[in-house]
Amino acid sequence: MKQFLLVLSAFLFCFYDNVFAQDKLDGVYAGCEFSPSPIFGGGMNRTDVAILFRPDGTFNSSLNSADWQTNVSGHYTISKGEVTLKYTKSSSVYGITKYGSLSNYAHELFKLQGNIIPPGYYSFISAMGGGGAAYGTTYVGALSTQGLNFDGNGHFSNSRYSGSVVAGENVGGGSSSSRNGSGTYKINKGVLTLTYTDGHTELHSFFCDMGGKTRMAVVDGRVFFVDNDDNTTANNTKSSTAAKKTSENSATNASNAAVPNGKTLLLKANAAHGGDKLNALKTARLTGSVSGLKVVELIDIPNSKVRVEIWKNGKPVSVQQTEGSNGWQWSSGNKSDLPANNVAEIKTALYTGVIGLRKSSLDQMQVINTQKIPDNDMYTVQCRLNGNEYVFAINNQNQLMAYGYKVGDKTLFAMLSDLRPVQGITIPYREATTSGQQKLNIQYESMDVNPVLDGQSWAVPAGN
Structure with missing residues (x-):
C-alpha cells in the first residue's frame, strides 16, 4: 500500500497545477473492482462501480434506478488531488491521476460520456451458483449473457441468453432460452432510447468511453465490454447453433437415455482434455x-502450492x-x-476446472451424484473431496463446459468456452465466473506446461 501511495503522490505532485485546482467533477466515472481468487480453478471476484458526479457536490452510485438523474447517494469534496465520497454510513477516497481518472487501491474509474455511442458489440455476462449435497439442497448454476450491437448509424440489435445447470441427489436437468430484438436508438445526455421494430421503447442510462485499450460502456450501472473479435463472434454463433441442434436431438431421446457412470464420464473428459x-x-x-489488470497464477501440484498475483501498471499489487x-x-x-478459509478456497485450483480432471485428482474424489441435462445434452457429475463439493458439467463430446465448487460457505460457478490445445492439453481461454453476486469474464493469454518454478517464483515481492 505504501508503494502505491508513493507512486500516486509523485503523479499528483508533477501535475499539481492542473489537478489540485480542480474542485468539482461533472459526469460519470466507472470501472471494475477485482479481488484475487484462484484463476484456473476458481476465477476472480468482480464488482462494477459507476458513479455520477454533479458540480453541486452530490453524487449517485445507483445508475440502475429510475431516478438516476436526480437520486443522491451522498456528497463529495476535493482536496489536494483526492476525492472523498461521503455516504450515509461510510466514505471512500480516490486519488485523481494525471490522466483524469479516479484511482484507489482496489480499482480505477474512467471518465465516460453520454452523447455518442461508438459502433461495436457491447457484452455483459453474469453467472451464479449455489446449493449442494452438503447443504441438503440441489446444486444450481446459471449463466446469462446480454449483448448490444450499435452500427453507428442509428440502428441496434440485442441478444439475451440464459441457461441453467441443476444437479441434486434426486433431480437433474437444465434449461436455456434466448431472446433477440432490433430497432433504432438515440442517445442524449446519458439517456439511451431503444425503439424496437414492434413499436415499444426502452429507456436506459448509458455512458461509454471514446477510446483506449479496453473499451467499455455502463448500461444501467453494469459494465459492458466491447468485443470486436470477429473470430470469437463467429465461433460463438456456431456454438450456439450447434447447441440448439444438440438440444433438439437430445430432447427427443432423453427419456430413453441411460445415465453413464460418473467416474467413467470424468475419465472420458480426462482423455478429451489431454x-x-x-x-x-x-x-x-x-x-x-481483466480490464487492464494482468493476473498470473502459479501451480505446483506435488507440493500443493498455488500463487495468485494481480498486476497493475506493470507492478504487482496483490499476491x-x-x-x-x-x-x-x-x-x-x-x-x-x-x-484458513482463503487457503482452502485458493487450493481448489488443484481440483477444479481442467486441472481437476487429472487422474490422480479424480482417484481421490468420491462421486456422489450424476445427472443428465436433456435440454443441453450434457451431464453433471457431483463429487466430494475433503469435505468440499465439486461439480463438473460435460458435453456429448466429453468436453468440460462448466464447473462449480462449494468450500465452506463460498460457492463459485463457471461457464467455459474458447477451448484451445496447449502442448497436448485442451484448456478454455474464456471463463464466465461468479462468486456470490460478483461476476467476471476472464480472458486467458497463455499457459506454460511444467515450467521450472524456482525459489524466486515463490518469493515475497520486493518493495515497501
Whole structure:
C-alpha cells in the first residue's frame, strides 16, 4: 500500500497545477473492482462501480434506478488531488491521476460520456451458483449473457441468453432460452432510447468511453465490454447453433437415455482434455487479463502450492500464496497470514476446472451424484473431496463446459468456452465466473506446461 501511495503522490505532485485546482467533477466515472481468487480453478471476484458526479457536490452510485438523474447517494469534496465520497454510513477516497481518472487501491474509474455511442458489440455476462449435497439442497448454476450491437448509424440489435445447470441427489436437468430484438436508438445526455421494430421503447442510462485499450460502456450501472473479435463472434454463433441442434436431438431421446457412470464420464473428459499429457502435469503458469489488470497464477501440484498475483501498471499489487495447509498474502508492501478459509478456497485450483480432471485428482474424489441435462445434452457429475463439493458439467463430446465448487460457505460457478490445445492439453481461454453476486469474464493469454518454478517464483515481492 505504501508503494502505491508513493507512486500516486509523485503523479499528483508533477501535475499539481492542473489537478489540485480542480474542485468539482461533472459526469460519470466507472470501472471494475477485482479481488484475487484462484484463476484456473476458481476465477476472480468482480464488482462494477459507476458513479455520477454533479458540480453541486452530490453524487449517485445507483445508475440502475429510475431516478438516476436526480437520486443522491451522498456528497463529495476535493482536496489536494483526492476525492472523498461521503455516504450515509461510510466514505471512500480516490486519488485523481494525471490522466483524469479516479484511482484507489482496489480499482480505477474512467471518465465516460453520454452523447455518442461508438459502433461495436457491447457484452455483459453474469453467472451464479449455489446449493449442494452438503447443504441438503440441489446444486444450481446459471449463466446469462446480454449483448448490444450499435452500427453507428442509428440502428441496434440485442441478444439475451440464459441457461441453467441443476444437479441434486434426486433431480437433474437444465434449461436455456434466448431472446433477440432490433430497432433504432438515440442517445442524449446519458439517456439511451431503444425503439424496437414492434413499436415499444426502452429507456436506459448509458455512458461509454471514446477510446483506449479496453473499451467499455455502463448500461444501467453494469459494465459492458466491447468485443470486436470477429473470430470469437463467429465461433460463438456456431456454438450456439450447434447447441440448439444438440438440444433438439437430445430432447427427443432423453427419456430413453441411460445415465453413464460418473467416474467413467470424468475419465472420458480426462482423455478429451489431454489424457497422459494432462496426468503428467506437475507445474503450470497461467496468465490472463481483466480490464487492464494482468493476473498470473502459479501451480505446483506435488507440493500443493498455488500463487495468485494481480498486476497493475506493470507492478504487482496483490499476491496470495498457499504452502501446504498454510499461506500468506501480500498487498503493496504489507505481508500477513492468509486466513484458513482463503487457503482452502485458493487450493481448489488443484481440483477444479481442467486441472481437476487429472487422474490422480479424480482417484481421490468420491462421486456422489450424476445427472443428465436433456435440454443441453450434457451431464453433471457431483463429487466430494475433503469435505468440499465439486461439480463438473460435460458435453456429448466429453468436453468440460462448466464447473462449480462449494468450500465452506463460498460457492463459485463457471461457464467455459474458447477451448484451445496447449502442448497436448485442451484448456478454455474464456471463463464466465461468479462468486456470490460478483461476476467476471476472464480472458486467458497463455499457459506454460511444467515450467521450472524456482525459489524466486515463490518469493515475497520486493518493495515497501
